[in-house]
Amino acid sequence: MFPVTQQGAPHDKAGGLAALYLALAYIAAMPFFLLVVDYPAATTAAEKVTSIVRNYPSMYAMYLVSYVFLGVVLAVLVLSLFERLRHGSDLGARVATVLGLMWATALVLSGLIFNHGMGTVVSLAEKSPEQAAVVWQAIEPVTDSLSGAGGETLAGLWLLVVSWTALRGRALPTTLVWFGAATGLIGLVSTVPALHEASYAFGLLQIIWFAWLATVLLTHRANALGQIDRQLALGAV
Known part of the structure; x- marks a missing residue:
């Protein structure tokens, strides 16, 4: 029997719940902004102000859920993953x-400013x-730049580094790692x-990645795969 780390380690549980929240927040936010409010369809500042005035309470709540709270929860996931990733590459x-x-900080700031x-x-x-x-013409570009509207630079780089480090340390399933790497490249x-x-x-691929990651962290043993491989090489079965 191979030695493994304790199932349901606290950092894995916290990370799994955080990843699940992120997936659900994305699922709620995308149809809300694209279909319910249809904010992207507003092309002029006057149209955007009209949309904001009409939907202010619901938009305020959704920005709390999908930007402010999401950024805080993302920080929990990031710190949780550190415990797994550091065995593959401390620098990574x-x-x-x-x-x-x-x-995470950029998302929180974007939501608060918006x-x-x-x-x-x-x-x-x-x-x-x-x-x-x-006034809105001055505010919106700031929130957009923080949220990645000009391109998912931070998110894409984060996913790529997480995937590369997880691959080196065999900290996550290989298929999930390559899926995350492909998603990060699309972000860039x-x-x-x-x-x-x-x-x-x-954004759509991130939903899948977060949900998949949540499943791994909440239901799988936190296998020290790199250690197991080394033990197998030494004949420690």
């Missing part, structure tokens, strides 16, 4: 952690819709101006 685990926490900006714009719109539109491709639309594919 540290780089992945830094990138992940940077991404929500506060919406409140300001809603108040201004009652007196001067034109001024509200001008979305940084090319002509290929920004790839971010939609990146």
Whole structure:
């Protein structure tokens, strides 16, 4: 019988629950913004302000769930994965952690600025819709840049480093690792101006990756596969 780490280690449980939340938050946010509110269809600042005023309470709540809380929960997942990744490459685990926490911070800031900006714009719109539109033109580019609207640089790099480090240390299933690497590459491709639309594919693939990761962390033993391989090589069965 191969020695394995304790099933359901605390950091695995925390990471699994965090990954599950991230998948569910993505599932809730994408149809909300694309179909229910249809915010991306608003092309002018005036149209965006009108959409914000009409949907302010629901948009505020969704930005809390899918940006502010999501960023905090993402930080939990990032720190949880460090415990697995450091056995494959301590440097890789540290780089992945830094990138992940940077991404988490950017998401939290994006959500906080967007929500506060919406409140300001809603108040201004009652007196001067034109001024509200001008203010929103200054706020929106800041929130967009933090959330990755110009391309998923931080998210893509994080997934790539996590996948590379996990592959070296055999910390996650190989198929999940390669799927994560492909998803990370698509995220980086979305940084090319002509290929920004790839971010939609990146978001959908992330849902699968987070859900898959949650399943691994919550239901599988945290196998020290690298240690098992070394033990097999030494004949320790």
